Amino acid sequence: xxxxxxxxxxxxxxxxxxxxxxxxxxxxxxxxxxxxxxxxxxxxxxxxxxxxxxxxxxxxxxxxxxxxxxxxxxxxxxxxxxxxxxxxxxxxxxxxxxxxxxxxxxxxxxxxxxxxx
Amino acid sequence: xxxxxxxxxxxxxxxxxxxxxxxxxxxxxxxxxxxxxxxxxxxxxxxxxxxxxxxxxxxxxxxxxxxxxxxxxxxxxxxxxxxxxxxxxxxxxxxxxxxxxxxxxxxxxxxxxx
Numbered sequence: 617x618x619x620x621x622x623x624x625x626x627x628x629x630x631x632x633x634x635x636x637x638x639x640x641x642x643x644x645x646x647x648x649x650x651x652x653x654x655x656x657x658x659x660x661x662x663x664x665x666x667x668x669x670x671x672x673x674x675x676x677x678x679x680x681x682x683x684x685x686x687x688x689x690x691x692x693x694x695x696x697x698x699x700x701x702x703x704x705x706x707x708x709x710x711x712x713x714x715x716x717x718x719x720x721x722x723x724x725x726x727x728x729x730x731x732x733x
Numbered sequence: 734x735x736x737x738x739x740x741x742x743x744x745x746x747x748x749x750x751x752x753x754x755x756x757x758x759x760x761x762x763x764x765x766x767x768x769x770x771x772x773x774x775x776x777x778x779x780x781x782x783x784x785x786x787x788x789x790x791x792x793x794x795x796x797x798x799x800x801x802x803x804x805x806x807x808x809x810x811x812x813x814x815x816x817x818x819x820x821x822x823x824x825x826x827x828x829x830x831x832x833x834x835x836x837x838x839x840x841x842x843x844x845x846x847x
Contacts, residue, residue, distance in 0.1 A: 648832045650835055657742075658841070659841050660823070661838070665835055667833045711832070720791075725775035726775050
């Protein structure tokens with residue numbers, strides 16, 4: 617069965633400092649990994665995805681994520697945080713393969729990122 | 734850009750009412766999904782659909798049903814609303830059969846059952 621864990625409910629960081637939001641996953645086949653961001657009273661916005669290839673994936677708003685197969689992790693990173701990055705972040709996984717559940721995503725519970733000035 | 738539109742941002746209904754939440758996407762996507770989001774529980778999948786007139790149960794289908802009569806529209810129905818269905822409801826869509834397509838979300842409907 618597929619699952620995602622986001623071990624931190626909250627991450628606090630000062631503006632200008634690097635940030636990391638952690639995600640670990642469990643799938644039996646090849647993982648397809650996604651990060652989403654949610655601002656207050658809005659839906660989720662797609663940030664980036666890992667399908668195959670380079671372990672470092674670049675996405676929107678200066679975010680990137682590092683895929684580590686041996687540690688089954690897909691941590692979200694940004695070199696210099698902005699106050700406007702404060703939001704709820706979700707990691708999601710989908711298992712590659714055939715079958716009717718091909719489109720399903722399994723989400724983590726979310727990590728609230730707060731960047732203070 | 735993909736646009737997923739949910740018919741209401743806020744909705745207040747009474748216990749026992751039949752409630753309809755509507756979702757429309759404009760990108761000819763095959764796949765559509767309904768989630769509910771509750772604090773501390775993340776997103777939970779209620780139902781999804783891979784084609785017109787087709788539906789599959791997600792993780793928490795009890796108390797809900799869905800309808801997909803047209804490709805662009807996916808409706809969530811609360812047959813007899815209860816207070817424990819007070820939540821944020823999110824609709825999403827994605828294209829194709831490949832696993833690398835991201836889901837695109839609407840802005841959500843915040844539903845209160847009194």
